Amino acid sequence: GAPVDEAAEGEPAALRIAVIPKGTTHEFWRSVEAGARKAEQESGGRIRVFWKGPLREDDRDQQIQVVEQFMAQRVAGIVLAPLDSQALVRPVATARKAGIPTVIIDSGLQSDQLVSFVATDNFKGGEMAGTYLAELMGGKGQAILLRYAVGSASTEQREAGFLNALQAWPEIRLISSDQYAGPTRETAYQASQNLLHRFGREVEGIFCVNENSTIGMTKALREIGRAAGQVKLVGFDAGSQSIKDLKNGDVQGLIVQDPLRMGYEGVKTLVRYLDGGVVDERIDTGVTLVTESNLEDPDVRPLLYPPLERYLP
Amino acid sequence: MKAERRWRSWRPAAGPLFGLAAVLALFAVDPELRAIFFSGSNAKLVLTQTVIVAVGALGMTLVIVSGGIDLSAGSVVALTGVVAASLLVAAVPPVLVVILTLAAGALIGFVNGSIIAWGRMIPFIVTLGMMGVARGLAKWLGNNQTVNPADNSLNLLMEPRQPLQFFPLPPGVWLAAGLAAAMAVVMSRTIFGRQVFAIGSNEEAARLCGIPVRRRKIAIYALAGLFFGMSGLLQYSRLTQGDPTVAFGLELEIIAAVVIGGASLNGGSGSIVGSVIGALIMAVLKSGSGQLNWPTYMQEIVIGAVIVLAVGLDRLREWRTGR
Amino acid sequence: MKAERRWRSWRPAAGPLFGLAAVLALFAVDPELRAIFFSGSNAKLVLTQTVIVAVGALGMTLVIVSGGIDLSAGSVVALTGVVAASLLVAAVPPVLVVILTLAAGALIGFVNGSIIAWGRMIPFIVTLGMMGVARGLAKWLGNNQTVNPADNSLNLLMEPRQPLQFFPLPPGVWLAAGLAAAMAVVMSRTIFGRQVFAIGSNEEAARLCGIPVRRRKIAIYALAGLFFGMSGLLQYSRLTQGDPTVAFGLELEIIAAVVIGGASLNGGSGSIVGSVIGALIMAVLKSGSGQLNWPTYMQEIVIGAVIVLAVGLDRLREWRTGR
Amino acid sequence: MAVSRLRLAGVVRSFGATRALRGVDFELAPGEVHALIGENGAGKSTLIKIVGGILRADAGVVELDGKPYRPANPLSARRRGIAVIHQELSLAPDLSVEENVLLGREPRRFGFVATGQRRRQARQALAQLGREAMDLRRPVRELGLAEQQMVEIARALVDRPRALLMDEPTSSLTRLDTQRLFEAISRLKQAGVSVIYVSHFLEECRQVADRYTVLRDGRSVATGEMSRVTFGELVRAMAGEDSGEFRRRTERPPGDVVFELDRICGKTLPREVSLSLRRGEILGIAGLVGAGRTETLRVCFGLDALRGGRLRVKGRWDRGRSPRGRLRQGVGYVSESRKEEGLLLERSVADNLTLTRLEPCSRWGFIDRSAQNRAASRWIDELSVSAAGPRQSVRELSGGNQQKIAIGRLLHHDADILLLDEPTRGIDVGSRFRIYRLIHELAEQGRAVLLASSYLPELLGICDRIAVMRRGELVADRPVACWNESRLLAAAAGEGNETHES
Ligand SMILES: Nc1ncnc2c1ncn2[C@@H]1O[C@H](COP(=O)(O)OP(=O)(O)OP(=O)(O)O)[C@@H](O)[C@H]1O
Numbered sequence A: 001g002a003p004v005d006e007a008a009e010g011e012p013a014a015l016r017i018a019v020i021p022k023g024t025t026h027e028f029w030r031s032v033e034a035g036a037r038k039a040e041q042e043s044g045g046r047i048r049v050f051w052k053g054p055l056r057e058d059d060r061d062q063q064i065q066v067v068e069q070f071m072a073q074r075v076a077g078i079v080l081a082p083l084d085s086q087a088l089v090r091p092v093a094t095a096r097k098a099g100i101p102t103v104i105i106d107s108g109l110q111s112d113q114l115v116s117f118v119a120t121d122n123f124k125g126g127e128m129a130g131t132y133l134a135e136l137m138g139g140k141g142q143a144i145l146l147r148y149a150v151g152s153a154s155t156e157q158r159e160a161g162f163l164n165a166l167q168a169w170p171e172i173r174l175i176s177s178d179q180y181a182g183p184t185r186e187t188a189y190q191a192s193q194n195l196l197h198r199f200g201r202e203v204e205g206i207f208c209v210n211e212n213s214t215i216g217m218t219k220a221l222r223e224i225g226r227a228a229g230q231v232k233l234v235g236f237d238a239g240s241q242s243i244k245d246l247k248n249g250d251v252q253g254l255i256v257q258d259p260l261r262m263g264y265e266g267v268k269t270l271v272r273y274l275d276g277g278v279v280d281e282r283i284d285t286g287v288t289l290v291t292e293s294n295l296e297d298p299d300v301r302p303l304l305y306p307p308l309e310r311y312l313p
Numbered sequence B, C: 001m002k003a004e005r006r007w008r009s010w011r012p013a014a015g016p017l018f019g020l021a022a023v024l025a026l027f028a029v030d031p032e033l034r035a036i037f038f039s040g041s042n043a044k045l046v047l048t049q050t051v052i053v054a055v056g057a058l059g060m061t062l063v064i065v066s067g068g069i070d071l072s073a074g075s076v077v078a079l080t081g082v083v084a085a086s087l088l089v090a091a092v093p094p095v096l097v098v099i100l101t102l103a104a105g106a107l108i109g110f111v112n113g114s115i116i117a118w119g120r121m122i123p124f125i126v127t128l129g130m131m132g133v134a135r136g137l138a139k140w141l142g143n144n145q146t147v148n149p150a151d152n153s154l155n156l157l158m159e160p161r162q163p164l165q166f167f168p169l170p171p172g173v174w175l176a177a178g179l180a181a182a183m184a185v186v187m188s189r190t191i192f193g194r195q196v197f198a199i200g201s202n203e204e205a206a207r208l209c210g211i212p213v214r215r216r217k218i219a220i221y222a223l224a225g226l227f228f229g230m231s232g233l234l235q236y237s238r239l240t241q242g243d244p245t246v247a248f249g250l251e252l253e254i255i256a257a258v259v260i261g262g263a264s265l266n267g268g269s270g271s272i273v274g275s276v277i278g279a280l281i282m283a284v285l286k287s288g289s290g291q292l293n294w295p296t297y298m299q300e301i302v303i304g305a306v307i308v309l310a311v312g313l314d315r316l317r318e319w320r321t322g323r
Numbered sequence D: 001m002a003v004s005r006l007r008l009a010g011v012v013r014s015f016g017a018t019r020a021l022r023g024v025d026f027e028l029a030p031g032e033v034h035a036l037i038g039e040n041g042a043g044k045s046t047l048i049k050i051v052g053g054i055l056r057a058d059a060g061v062v063e064l065d066g067k068p069y070r071p072a073n074p075l076s077a078r079r080r081g082i083a084v085i086h087q088e089l090s091l092a093p094d095l096s097v098e099e100n101v102l103l104g105r106e107p108r109r110f111g112f113v114a115t116g117q118r119r120r121q122a123r124q125a126l127a128q129l130g131r132e133a134m135d136l137r138r139p140v141r142e143l144g145l146a147e148q149q150m151v152e153i154a155r156a157l158v159d160r161p162r163a164l165l166m167d168e169p170t171s172s173l174t175r176l177d178t179q180r181l182f183e184a185i186s187r188l189k190q191a192g193v194s195v196i197y198v199s200h201f202l203e204e205c206r207q208v209a210d211r212y213t214v215l216r217d218g219r220s221v222a223t224g225e226m227s228r229v230t231f232g233e234l235v236r237a238m239a240g241e242d243s244g245e246f247r248r249r250t251e252r253p254p255g256d257v258v259f260e261l262d263r264i265c266g267k268t269l270p271r272e273v274s275l276s277l278r279r280g281e282i283l284g285i286a287g288l289v290g291a292g293r294t295e296t297l298r299v300c301f302g303l304d305a306l307r308g309g310r311l312r313v314k315g316r317w318d319r320g321r322s323p324r325g326r327l328r329q330g331v332g333y334v335s336e337s338r339k340e341e342g343l344l345l346e347r348s349v350a351d352n353l354t355l356t357r358l359e360p361c362s363r364w365g366f367i368d369r370s371a372q373n374r375a376a377s378r379w380i381d382e383l384s385v386s387a388a389g390p391r392q393s394v395r396e397l398s399g400g401n402q403q404k405i406a407i408g409r410l411l412h413h414d415a416d417i418l419l420l421d422e423p424t425r426g427i428d429v430g431s432r433f434r435i436y437r438l439i440h441e442l443a444e445q446g447r448a449v450l451l452a453s454s455y456l457p458e459l460l461g462i463c464d465r466i467a468v469m470r471r472g473e474l475v476a477d478r479p480v481a482c483w484n485e486s487r488l489l490a491a492a493a494g495e496g497n498e499t500h501e502s
C-alpha cells in the first residue's frame, strides 16, 4: 500500500524513514536492510522503514529519482547509501530545503547538508588488505589489483588504501592495476579469466575490492590450478560463497564490514536527530580482517553470519 | 469532410494520448496515491525526469521517421555530459561550453550519418559500434572518473529550486518544450521535414525524385546527435557532474518513447507530439510505480507490461475504428 | 557455372569469415601477445566465452531472419538461469531441471510470439516490454538475491577442467556446436526453415502462399526462447549460481553477432554459420583486447570500431565483386 | 533534320553475367512519341533507367540535344529535363497524394513548404488526367493500384520535362484512364515534348506513337514509322519468329458448379456479389477502377475478411477461410500487386515457384534441392522466363518475368479453381498468348478460372462468360457472345450518361 500515515485520530503518526541502498541484489544490502528493520522493530511502531533501491543498479540517475520520489511522498527523513559522492549532493540539498534530513551510510557524499555519515573506514580497510597481502607474500613479488568500477567512492578508497599500504613494500611490484571487474559476477569472472590468462603464471598476490570480484577471481584461479594458496588472494566483504572459499583455503583473507550495524546506526542516528538529539558527524562501523584462524571467534561470527531471518520478512 | 480532415491531423497523437490517460488512470485508482501523485510538486518532478528522454526523443524521432535507428544515443549523452563537465573544469565560459558540447554531439552524429550514407551500411550496426566508441571516449575523456566542475550557471538548468510547488519549473523543462515545438514545425511544415518522411517511406522513390538522400541522412544523424548533446547537457546539469557511465541503456528508453508515440520502426511515420507524450508515459510510469512502494522487481514487471499494453490498446482502438 | 554455384552456397559465410580473419590478424601483430593468444588454452577460453552468446544467436537468427527482433534475450537468460538454480536448490534431479528450464524459456518466447502474432504488434515493443517483465520475474524468483545451489552435475557443463590445454573442451561447447549444426540444417534444408525465410522476406506474400504466418511466428519466438533458456542454463553453469542481474545488455551483443554474421534486420536473410562466426568475432575481440592489457575504454572503442569495420569490409568486398 | 532530342549509339550494360543491353542505337526527335517495344527482359527498362540517371551505361554514347549526356543520378537527369515514369511504382506510401506528386519539387518559401501552391500544382497535374476530384490529403498507401499509377504519371507531368520516359504507364489502367493519358500525351507533343512510350499493348503503341524501335535480347533490331508497319511485323521483330496467333477454342462442355458466391460482402467492397463458376469455365470480371474486382477476389481467397454472405467451394458452404485453407481446397490466387504481396523478391526463383507446395520437393520435412530445381526449371521453360537459372533471385528479373513467376507458382500448386487478378500485367505479347493457351488447357482439364482484368480484349478473347462490376456490385453476367468492348464499357460506367467517378 501507499506510504501515507495510518494516523488515526489521537494516535501519534509514525515516523516514515526511507532507506535507499545502492542496489538490492547483494547479500551486503540485505544485511543493511536487516539493520534498518532491526531499528524499526525496536522502536515499537514509532518508525516505519521504507526500503527501495534504484531500479537499475549502479545508475546514479535512477537513484536520484528514488530520492526525489521519497521527497514527493514527504517522508520524515532519508538514509542514503549514495552511488556517487557528487551526483547525489543536489538531491540531498533539495530534500533538506523541503525539510527532509538525510543520513549517509556506506559511501561518502561531498556535502555539508548531511546529518551524519555512518560507514566503514574503507581506506583503512584497503590498508589492512595491503599490509596483510604483503606479509603473506613475504614482502616481495608481483601483485595485481582488480578494481571495481569508476566513481564508486567506497571501493576507490579501498583501492587507494591498498596502494598506500604497498608503498611501504618496495619489493612488491604491481603488474596490473587498471582492470575493472564491473557490476556483476559474470563481468568480474570474465575480467579475471582474461587477466589471469595473461599474468596467471607470474602473479603471487591479488587484491579484489568487493565480493563479486573476489568470487570471480577465486573461480578463475581454481581453473588455472593456482588457487589454494599458490596465489595469495585477499578480498573484501563476506558472502556465503566467499566464506566457503575462505574455509577451503582458496582465499587467504577477507576484509569484512558490518553492514547490519550500518543500517541500524543509520536509522537510529536519523531518528535521534529528528527527535532533536545531538548526533556525531562521523560514525565508524568498523572493519575486521577475517582469516581461516579467526573464522569462529565469537566477535567475528556474527559478521559472517548476520541474523537476517530475525529481522527480514 | 471537415471533421474528417481535422481528425486526420490530430490522429497521430490520439493513440499516445489515450495511452497516457490510461496510465494516469492507473495511478488515480488508489485514493492515497492519488493525493500524492496528482500534486503540483510531483508533476514538476515528473516533468523534470521526462526532459532528458524527451529531448533525446526529438532527435530519435527524426532518425526513426527516416527509417533508421540510433543506438548510440545513450553513450552520446554520457560523452557529451563528460565533455561539458571537462570544459567547465577547464574554466571555459558556459555559453561556449553549450556550443562546444552540442557540436560534439553533432560531430558524433555526423560520423554516424557519413558511414551510413557513404558506406551504405545499416544504421543498427553503425550506431551499435558508435555506442561502444562513444562510451569508451567518455571514459577516456573523464580518465575513468566522474568529472566534477565547480558550481556554475549550467548547474541551474535542471535545478528544481522550490521543491514543494509546481512553479518555477527548471529552465531545462522550458528549453525542452521550446525545442519540441520547433521540431514539430520542422517535421511537418518544412521541405527538410517532408523529405525525411519521404526517405523513410520509400528511400528508392526519394532518390528517384531527386532528393539528395545521402546528404539528408548525414544531416538527420548530425541533427539527432545535436539533440543527444542537448540531452547530455541536461544530464550533466541533473547530476552536476560528468559521468561516463550514466545513461546506460537510455537509447532503448528513448526508442520506446518514440515508438509508443506512434512512430513505425519501418520509417515514414511518427510525430514529435507523439514522441514527447511517449516520453511522458515512460516517466509517469516510472514515477508512479516508484511511489506505489512496490518492490523494484514489481516495478520492472509493471513497466514492461504497460509498455506493451499502451501500444496494444492503441492498436486495438485503431482496429475498432476500422482503418 | 559449377564454381559459381559453389560460391553461392558458400557466400553467406564468406563475409563473416573474412571479418574473423581480420580480427585474428589484429592480435597476431604483437609477437608477445601472439604467443599467448594463439595457444590451445586460450582458444579454449575464447570458445567457452563464446557459447552463451552463440547459443543465444541461434535463436536470434531465427527471429531476425523472420523479420523480427527479440530484445528480451538477455533478461530471459538471467531468468532461466535463476529458474535452473532455484530448481536445483529444491533438489529437482538435473535432467528434469534442464527440461523445465528450457520449457520456461520457451514459454516466455511463446508469450512474446502470441502477443506479436495475435495482437499484430511490432516485435521491438513487445520484447522490450518482456525484457522488463522477465528481468523483474528473475529478481522476484531469486528474492532479489543470487541463488546458490550445492554442487551438482549441471555445474560441469561449462567447467574447463584442464585449463592449460585445448582438450577436453567443456561439454557446453560440444552442445553448442551440435545445436548450431542442427539449426543450420533446419534453416537451410527444411520446409519450416524456408517458411521462416519467406515470412521475413515478405510477410504478405507468405500469407498469400498459404503459410500459417501466425502459428509460425509463435513457433519462431518459442523456439528462440528455448535457445535463450539453453543459454541461461550455460550461464548458470558458468557462474554456478543463478544471478538475476546477469546478462544485462546481452541482447545487443547477440543481435550484433547475428548481424555481423550477415543477417539483415529487414528479415529474409541470414545464416546460422554466419551468426556463430559473428559470436566468435565478438568473443575474440573481447578476449584479445583484454589480454593486450589496454585500459577498458580502449577496449570499448576498439570493439565498437571493429564491429563497424567487420560489416563494412564485407560490404566493400561485396561491392567490389559487383553485385 | 533538326538535332535529335536524345540519341543513343552502341549502348551496352551488363549485370554480372547477364548482358541486359548489348548495343542499342536509338534516336528520339523533338516532339515525337516513340514506342519502345520488345519481349520481357529485352532491356527496355534498363534503357529507360540509363537515360533517367538511375543506371550507368558500361559503354556507348548518349547525347541530349547533341551534347554528351551522362547523368550521375536521377536528380541531374531531372535537372536536364528528363522525367521518368517507372515500371515499378516509386511512391512514398506514407505521404499524401499531393506530397507525392510534388516530391523533390516542393514549392518553397524560406525552406517551408508552400502548401497552398503545392495543392494547386498537384490538382492541376491530376486534372490533366481527369482526376481533379482526387482527395489530395489521402496517404498513397490507401489508394488502389490504378490511382497510384495516376499519381506517378501526374508527378512526371508536373516537371514540365523536355523528354518524358514512360515505362508501361498503362499496365494497370482502364481503357478510360488510358484515353485520358493519351490526350495528355498529345498535348505535350504539341508543346514540343518528346515521349518514349514502353508498353506491351501494341494497339496502344500504334495509336499513340509516331515511330517505334524494337529491342530484342538487348539489341535494337528494327525501327521505323508506326504507320508503315503491321501488327504481325512488330510481333515477328520482337520474337524473331512468328509466335502464332491465339485462337479461342470453341465450346467446352461445362461441368458441375465448383465455386459459388452467395451475396458476399467485404468491409467496404464488395457490396453484394453472387456468382457461380463451373468446371471447365473461364469467367471474366470487368469494371472500372474501384469497382471492387480486386476486393472480391481477395475476399474469396481469404485475404480480406468476409463480412456477409457465404461461399461454396466444391460443394461445401463456408463463411470464410484463411488463404492456407483455400489453398488446401485447391483454390489459387495471383495478386495484382506482385511486388507488395506476390513475390519474395530476395528469394530465388525456385523458392518462389514452389513455396505453396513444397511437399513434392521434400521428404520428411527436408527439402530436396535438386527436385526443387527440377520443378522450377519446368515452369521456367513452360513460361519462357528469361532467368539465369532456378537459383537466381527474383529481384534481378525484369518486371514481366517476375509476373510470370507469380503465375508459375499457381501452376505448380496445381489449383483447381484459379483466381487471377490482372495476370498478364506487364507480360509481352508472345508470352501472353502462351499464358492464354495455358489457361485454356487448364480449363479443358476441368478447372475453373475467375479472371479480373482491365484489358478488355483479353476478357473478350479468352472468357466464356463476362460479368461486370460496378461500385461493389455485380451488375451483369452474360456469355461472351453478348458482349463487345463498347457494351462492356457502358455496363461498367452505368449504362446511361453516367461517367467515371473517382
Ligand atoms: N538488377 C539486376 N540484376 C541482374 N539482372 C538484371 C537486373 N535488372 C535487370 N536485369 C536483367 O536485365 C535484362 C533486361 O531487363 P529489363 O528490366 O530491362 O527488361 P524489360 O525489357 O524492361 O522487360 P519487361 O518487359 O519484362 O519489363 C533481364 O534479363 C533482367 O533479368
Ligand SMILES: Nc1ncnc2c1ncn2[C@@H]1O[C@H](COP(=O)(O)OP(=O)(O)OP(=O)(O)O)[C@@H](O)[C@H]1O
Binding pocket: D141, D142, D143, D144, D145, D146, D147, D172, D269, D287, D288, D289, D290, D291, D292, D293, D294, D295, D336, D454
Ligand atoms: N488499402 C486500401 N485502403 C483504402 N482504400 C483502398 C485500398 N485499396 C484500394 N482502395 C480503394 O478501394 C477501391 C477499390 O479498389 P480496387 O483496386 O479493388 O478496384 P478494382 O475494381 O480491382 O480496380 P483495379 O484493380 O482496376 O484498381 C478504390 O477506390 C481504391 O482507391
Ligand SMILES: [Mg+2]
Binding pocket: D044, D045, D046, D087, D167, D398, D399, D400
Ligand atoms: Mg521493364
Ligand SMILES: [Mg+2]
Binding pocket: D293, D294, D295, D336, D421
Ligand atoms: Mg484491381
